[in-house]
Amino acid sequence: MFEHHTRLLFSGNLKGKRMSVQRSMLVAMICVLGSLTAxxxxxxxxxxxxxxxxxxxxxxxxxxxxxTQPTSKELYDRAVGYAVFTATKAGFIVSGGSGTGVAVNKKxxxxxxxxxxxxxxxxxxxxxxxxxIILFETDSHLDKFVAGGWDSSATAEAAAGQEGVAMRSSFxxxxxxxxxxxxxxxxxxxxxxTKFWVIDELK
Numbered sequence: 014m015f016e017h018h019t020r021l022l023f024s025g026n027l028k029g030k031r032m033s034v035q036r037s038m039l040v041a042m043i044c045v046l047g048s049l050t051a052x053x054x055x056x057x058x059x060x061x062x063x064x065x066x067x068x069x070x071x072x073x074x075x076x077x078x079x080x081t082q083p084t085s086k087e088l089y090d091r092a093v094g095y096a097v098f099t100a101t102k103a104g105f106i107v108s109g110g111s112g113t114g115v116a117v118n119k120k121x122x123x124x125x126x127x128x129x130x131x132x133x134x135x136x137x138x139x140x141x142x143x144x145x146i147i148l149f150e151t152d153s154h155l156d157k158f159v160a161g162g163w164d165s166s167a168t169a170e171a172a173a174g175q176e177g178v179a180m181r182s183s184f185x186x187x188x189x190x191x192x193x194x195x196x197x198x199x200x201x202x203x204x205x206x207t208k209f210w211v212i213d214e215l216k
Contacts, residue, residue, distance in 0.1 A: 060215055064115075067126060067215075071097035071115050074144045078191055082198065085148075088189050092148040094118045094155040096209075098129050101142045113212065114145070116159045120152075125159040126215035131207040145204070146191040154187035163209050 074097050079086045089095065100112025116125045129145070149155040157163075183189075190204060 064124075064126060064215055067113055067115050068124070070099050070144075071117075074099070074193065075146060078146055078193065078198070082191070085146075085189075085191060088148050088184065091184075092150060092189075093120060093152050094149045096127070096145075096147040096149075096158065098127070098145045098209075099142070100129055100131070100145065102131060110141075112145075116147075116155065118155060126212045127159070127209050128212055129207055129209050131204075141194060143192055143194040146193070148184070148189040148191075150184040150187045150189075158209065159211070161210070 075089075075095065079089060094117055096114055096116035098112045098114030100110050102110030110131050112129045114127055114129065116127060117123070147158075149158065191198065192204075
């Protein structure tokens, strides 16, 4: 009788320990899942906020350009899409900079969030913040830009040969560039050594 009672007691204790371990594992899994969910939600919220900020900057910059430059409005109306970037460039002798922006297809409303990076040689002191607007004449030019962006050589080729802003009334090789600094609209956009690529985390 005593032996039988001992076996029952041992069995009950073993089952209790198993249930306790299972409950602990379940609680741990719930905590991990909760943490992952919260992390994903935070990342999602941050991405949404970042996209909204980029969109707001792009709209403000584009609106200012269209209001102050009548010829840009004509090209914008003919363009199938556009890209607007805000960047900071700094350096002395060897300069560099980076920025973020969005490329927009006017027909579909599709938005592609992108980065830009630049490097070059030139004299400059301090940091310079500026905006860059690119208008695309055809779907193929816009699609090529957002598919993988442009490298620095493609950017230089696209910007080459464009006349001053005041005279610009047509696209050159399917694009038109406008660069705005704190001193106003530049006569020629300086995009030497600049490349563009998609921001994966904002897709």
